């Protein structure tokens with residue numbers, strides 16, 4: 584059972600009503616992680632940078648990060664307004680960032696600076712080595728849509744296929760509220776961090792986009808650096824991060 588920091592005030596509601604004692608051991612383990620996270624609160628840092636990730640990585644030592652969770656351009660000239668429904672105002676201006684995927688030199692740098700890697704869209708990249716470790720994100724979409732109902736991530740630390748079902752657009756994360764055309768849900772990053780990272784680790788996202796990963800990292804309690812090249816996206820992500828983390832800090 585996992586309890587997120589912002590769920591602490593409602594801890595009682597999270598405990599199962601029937602036989603809560605059965606879960607005490609698990610709750611204890613989670614609470615220790617949680618207390619560890621809380622005690623690091625003053626020391627962990629989330630850095631958002633308006634920079635080309637290749638420039639940023641050039642200055643890093645080998646293995647500077649424990650884990651890179653990245654979502655580079657897939658090079659498929661994505662429809663910047665996918666998920667838009669009838670009546671929704673067109674939100675996202677056409678930009679060229681998805682015209683080309685990164686090349687092998689990106690992969691070489693990423694491997695140099697990180698110990699483990701989770702790479703979204705890896706099925707689009709010829710430089711990903713043959714490997715059995717994949718994460719499938721089932722977007723929980725029914726009916727006919729003009730885009731993928733699932734996405735794949737290469738995951739260096741496993742040797743099997745893992746899977747998670749998280750609704751792509753739910754609650755406040757709908758087309759109208761998205762600040763980025765390929766914005767992934769925070770819940771997806773919450774899940775990835777809980778499963779594949781530890782709160783005392785350093786995490787890198789080379790292609791920050793909307794900042795969903797940064798918000799998840801903030802609540803997870805790890806050190807995090809996110810790079811975003813596009814100034815508009817960077818400013819929007821920074822504003823979203825500042826707003827969302829300030830609101831939750833009131834609890």
Ligand SMILES: C[S@@+](CC[C@H](N)C(=O)[O-])C[C@H]1O[C@@H](n2cnc3c(N)ncnc32)[C@H](O)[C@@H]1O
Nearest residue numbers: 635636654680766767790791792793811812813
């Ligand atoms: C697929 S999107 C990331 C979406 C992100 N995962 C989210 O949830 O919002 C890729 C992003 O990488 C940015 N980008 C492209 N080339 C870059 C580079 N060399 N360095 C940093 N960011 C880059 C693009 O502007 C775009 O915002």
